[in-house]
């Protein structure tokens with residue numbers, strides 16, 4: 289799935305801004321960003337539910353709207369709407385008819401998502417977690433190569449989350465499907481996703497493997513010094529990032545503790561602490577999207 293230059297404006301809000309990224313088969317890709325970052329709008333454009341101002345999305349080289357029998361190519365769970373009086377099984381059979389699929393697919397996908405025991409119960413009485421499973425079953429009806437799921441872990445209990453992780457990884461790794469899942473929490477996709485696409489304020493912030501992000505989170509050094517400005521000047525250079533981490537404390541990335549200690553010594557800067565530490569993925573994600581969240585908060589309160 290290739291997203292190229294997608295842009296969408298609602299009034300004065302640019303929800304999605306020249307966004308481009310690629311989602312590969314055989315992997316689970318996490319689509320991450322804080323609330324209001326434009327994830328749902330992007331997915332709705334990718335699935336032809338709303339029209340972008342600019343840009344394209346193609347699935348296996350073809351725009352969604354041009355796919356013949358789209359259910360066989362792309363399965364999506366964006367918002368899950370059910371007729372409350374209809375059983376889960378009947379809900380799926382209606383979709384089978386609409387998509388030209390045999391009714392027997394309904395029972396097959398119910399079994400895949402573990403809903404067989406509840407198949408004949410009214411969907412209106414399903415728990416949130418069961419509704420999520422029914423949504424997933426609906427997406428799987430056409431046996432699609434691409435799955436797009438908006439916040440699929442919402443409402444699932446810990447056991448359900450565990451099951452979902454294994455299931456999505458199986459669909460991608462063992463069956464070679466393309467799986468895209470959105471979330472505003474990195475922790476929610478951390479154990480499922482192989483890659484992440486991170487957006488903030490409608491723009492791409494980062495696209496890459498989770499391993500890359502993990503490596504990045506390993507390289508921060510905390511320095512405490514009464515001469516913070518002098519130290520910042522002493523370590524500055526290409527590939528080095530320095531941020532303030534409280535009074536008299538700096539975080540330096542791009543240099544080892546030995547290199548920072550040496551530069552401080554040469555510059556005559558007194559050090560009180562020099563420690564390498566793993567900042568953790570969540571912190572890297574927060575740092576990447578912090579500006580975007582600020583922007584979202586400002587634009588939200590102004591409107």
Ligand SMILES: Nc1ncnc2c1ncn2[C@@H]1O[C@H](COP(=O)(O)OP(=O)(O)OP(=O)(O)O)[C@@H](O)[C@H]1O
Nearest residue numbers: 298301303321322323324325326327328329330472
């Ligand atoms: N139909 C609409 N009309 C007006 N503004 C909209 C509409 N849809 C989305 N927006 C705005 O576009 C921005 C992006 O919203 P979107 O729902 O795509 O973000 P999101 O990343 O999915 O957020 P969340 O995690 O909260 O679901 C927000 O500022 C939102 O208020």
